[in-house]
Every structure is written in C-alpha cells, then in structure tokens.
Amino acid sequence: MSKNSNSLTQLALQKFKKNFWGVLSFWLIVAIGLVSVFAYVLAPDNSQNANQMHLTIHSKKPGFKVNILTIPSEINNNQSFLSKIFYGEKNTDTEIPISEFKVNNDKLVYTEYASDGLIGVEKEIALSTFPNQDFKPFIKERTFLFGTDKYGRDLLSRVLIGSRISFFIGFIAVFISLVVGIFMGSLAGYFGGVVDTIVMFIINVTWSIPTLLLVIAIILALDKGFWQVFIAVGLTMWVEVARVVRGQVISVKEMQYVTAAKALGYTDFRIVTRHILPNIMAPIIVISAANFAAAILIESGLSFLGIGAQPPMASWGAMIKDHYNYIILGKPYLAIIPGLCIMILVMAFMLIGNALRDALDVKN
Template sequence: MKIENNSLTSLALQKFKRNFWGVFSIVLIGLIGLVSVFAYVFAPDASKNANQMHLSIHSKTPGFQVQMLTIPSRQTSNQSFFSKLFFGVDNLDTEIPISSYSIKEGMLSYMEYAVNGGEGIEKQISLSNFPNNDYQKYIDTRTFIFGTDKYGRDYLSRILIGSRISFFIGFVAVFISLIVGLIMGSLAGYYGGKIDAVIMWIINVTWSIPTLLLVIAITLALGKGFWQVFIAVGLTMWVEVARVVRGQIISAKEMQYVTAARALGYKDYRIITKHILPNIFGPLIVISAANFAAAILIESGLSFLGIGAQPPMASWGAMIKDHYNYIILGQPYLALIPGICIMLLVMAFMLVGNAFRDALDVKT
C-alpha cells in the first residue's frame, strides 16, 4: 500500500512545481548561476575580465568577423589550472586584427585592419617569431557574436563575465542581511521591552534614509571596489528582514510549543534557533528572493554612477554607463543587451519569490 507524504513541506513543493513561471525562473537562475561560475569557460575571450582591446574594431555590430593575428610571447605563465578556470588567463600574446596577409622571403607581411574600411598600415614580422615557423596556427577568423564595445572588446565575453557581479552580489547581500536581520529581529521580537524599542528605533532611522544614498555613503566610507559594494548593499537590506522576523517571533512566542519549551527549562537561544526560527522560515524565503532582485538593481545603479565595480572589471551596470549614449548614435544594442540581462535576472527572482509565496500560503 502506497503511503502519501502529506507534510507541509511536500505539499508546498507540489504547489511550487505546478507554478510554470516559478519553475521556469528557477531553471533560468540556475543557468545564469552556472554561466557566472564558469564564465571563462564559455567566454570567447578568456583573458582576465575579457579585457583584450582592439581599438580598430570598436563598436562593431553583432556577428562581425575579422582575421586575427596572434603574435606569441616569449614569456611563460605559471598560472594554475584553477586560476585560469575561475579568474581568467594571463594573456601574454599580442593580438592584431588584420585585413590581409602574405609571405615574402621568410617574412609575414600583413595589413592592419583599419577603422571604417580605410586602408591600414602594412607591417612585417619574421616567421621565426612563430614556433616551427607555423604561422597559420596563429591566424584565425574571429567572430564577435554580440559585436564589440567602444574599446574593441568582445561584448559577449564581457556580458558573460559581468553576470558574476550581478549574480553573486545577491548571495552576499542576502547572506549579510539574513545574519544581521535574524539577530536584530529575534532579539526585538523575543525579549520586547526596552530592547525592542532600541532596535526598532535603529530600524526606523535606517529605513528613513534612501537606500541608494545609504549605499553610496557606506561605499565611500569603505572605498570603491568589488567586495565593498557587496558589503554596503548587504548592510542596507537587513531592516526588512529584521521587521519580518520580529513580527513573526512576536506571534510565535505565544504558541504552545514555545511555552512547553520554556517549561522544560530550555535556554532562550535554543528556543529561538531550534523551535521558533524553523517555523517562520517560509516568509524569510520570500523576502530573500525579493532582496536578491533589489540587490542586483542597487549594484547596477552604483556601477552606472561609477562607484560600483571598477574598470576593467565587467559589470552590467557599468556597461550600460559606457554605452548609453550609443542609443542615439544608431547602436542601441550596446546598452540594451546588458539592460535586458538585468531585467531577466531581476524578473526571475521576483517570479520565484511570488511562486514561493503562493506555495507557502496555507490558505490556498
């Protein structure tokens, strides 16, 4: 005889599986997360931050093709496999876009690619610069699927590597906000009285300051950089978590299981962590999903203002900043592509939050 599992967790999971947009968004978030972790595996330009510049081919349209001559360096790199996998390759070679080439008396003569179809400069290099004089291995046709940015960098590679900032800031910011919010909200809700009054005063003061202004102030205090932005965003999002936790604990601490735990002589720490918090986990999942989306938008805004991730690090917000004027110059895709990426990721987290809210709602 088959026994059905009718626990609240299994029922919520079944309801979530029936939500098409929730499942679709989870899959989309998983794919973006996979791409962000292994960005240098998928990126055509695997150099650090995809920062190979070729000014002669700047602002090219998607699908642009050009012959690329690679002149190998005599230096050797001692970079480890894991460093290449997660942080990019130390590219010591020189890459030159060319329009044509020929071999003359042991010399490779090539014509540099010129901007706007003009005539480039003809240069020569000895075949001895190539191992075993095999120059053909170092000339290939490069395709830029998303075109190039205003510095001639591969735009697809910058988009893929830029997903790291937007994706991981959600995890770091939500982690920080959960730690601070759980501690402050638990103390305020469980003990009440003067502790509750002091913590609520801190929450109200913090909440009265515009989020972006507070993040800018914290960023300027900590300095510009990658981790500083993550910490700044996390420290501004804990108030929402604290208010939700406080309200849930005020209701839960009057329940019979909490009274029974007190009667058994359990300490307050155990009652809060082992009995109350596991029973209010549902609302925390929903607010965490919303905070993910908010953190991505805040980071994009900071990068657009120039106080987020600093060049040459790729960031979707910074890419919009660098190319928003191209919207009126006939190449709007340079700003629209990162904007669409931000929109899709934020929408996915919001849809997941809505799906979790519906799945965890005991009234439906």
C-alpha cells in the same frame, strides 16, 4: 511532528512545481548561476575580465567577423588550470586584427584592419617569431556574436563575465542581510521592552535614509571596490528582514510549544533557533527572493554611477554606463543587451519569489 513537517514541505514543493513561471525562473537562475561560475570557460575571450582590447574594431555590430593575428610572447605564463577557469587567463600574447597577410621571404607581411573603407598600416614580422616558423595556427577568423564595445572588446565575453557580479551580489548581500536581520529581529521580537525599543529605533533610523545614499556612504567609508559593494548592499537590506522577523516572532512566541519549551528549562537561544525560527521561515524565504532582485538593481545602479565594480572588471551596470550615449548614435544594442540581462535576472527572482509565496501559503 517530523512527518507533519515533511508533509508540509512536500505539499509546498508540489504546489511550486505546478507554477510554470516559478519553475522556469528557477531553472533560468540555475543556468545563469552556472554561466557565471564557468564564464571564462564559455567566453570567447577568456583573458582576465575579458579585457582584450582592439581599438581598430570598436563598436562593431553583432556577427562581425575579422582575422586576428596572435603574436606569441616570450613571457612564461605560469598559471594553474583552476586559476584559468575561475579568474581568466593572463594573456601575454599580442592580438592584432588584420585584413590581409602574405609571406615575403622569411617575413610575414600583414595589413592591420581599418574600418570605414580605409586601408590599414602594412607591417611585417619575422617568421622566426612563431614556433617552427608556422604562422597559420596564429591567424584565426573570429566572430563577435554580440559585436564589440567602444574599446573593441568582445561584448559577449563581457556580458558572460559580468553576470558574476550581478549574480553573486544577490547571494552575498542577502546572506549578510539575513544574518543581521534575523539576529536583530529575533532580539526585538523575543525579548521586547527596552531591547525592542532600541532595535526598532535603529531600524527606523536606517529605514529613513534613502537606500542608494546609505549604500554610497558605506562604500565611501570602505573605499570603492568589488567586496565593498557586496558588504554595503547587504548592510542596507537587513531592515526589511528584521521587521518581518520581529513581527513573526511576536506572533509565535505566545504559542503553546514555545511556552512548553520555556517550562522544560530550555535556553532562550535554543528556543529561538530550534523552535521559533524554523516555523517562520516561509516569509523570510519570500522576502529573500525579493531582496535578491533589489540587490542586483542596486549594484547595477552603483556601477552606472561609477562607484560599483571598478574597471576593467566587467559589470552589466558599468556596460550600460559606458554605452548609454550609443542609444542615439545608431548602436543601441551596446546598452540594450546588458540592460536586458539585468531585466531577465531580476524578473526571474521576482517570479520565483511570487511562486514561493503561493507555495508556502498555508491558506491556499
């Protein structure tokens, strides 16, 4: 039994490896996952939520360059190394885009950056503000590869950090939907009768409510926030899993190995968890891949409506909401870039779902 199981697994893996788009999607998802985990390491702006605003350089095109003067703060930033990696750096310094600077006696005189050919305000600061009066390390040219958003934040950094929500909502929402869906579907399919009737009634009622409205209702009940969105999306996606599990359990529970397990006196819990569920995982894996894509789209829609991840937290859907009107104002990239990120991630999950379906299909 074990050798047969292993051979079937190896066969499915070989079939999956032959699917070019499935393998490409797998490695793309792995790459996006690594980027989302280490986003603050990769992002040019590693402040928390990449929320360093420079209103004088708002809505600049990709590749824009400017000198940034950093004025050190006297506030001590007692933050651990791991906290900086996973949550961003608590930046207490002041950053100012400048166009010119010079030294006058013991003061640094700089001109603030101004767009549209205007001349910025000239200001000065004592050289004693900088360690050893050396200001040069605090003036650096910064390149904004994706440009800046309407608040003057680095768009590339926001996109990288925004991948966290879109990526992890898939895992958390799918995990919640699997736990609830497999439990409810197994109950209905294995016991049947009154239990099946009650579970199917709950499924049909939940199914009849539009997904977006149900998510909004749950979020309003739990209050708007980061984890509330994850829970709400997961609690609306379990019905599809439950229906699939119920149908598979009904077709499998009459098999001879289940009958033999009952004859040996095994408990219902062991029969379901050790004998039935391992043999119906193929369709569950496929529907989970599809639910990943659905969860990402739902979260993006919620953020676009303003009830998803709340500012200043970076989210691809919220970035589209903030900049969709720029599409007709000559700067469509502000909305197109996060939109393309959503499309690529969703397409990757859909392609890997199709590849898994083909690989796990015993008829092929």
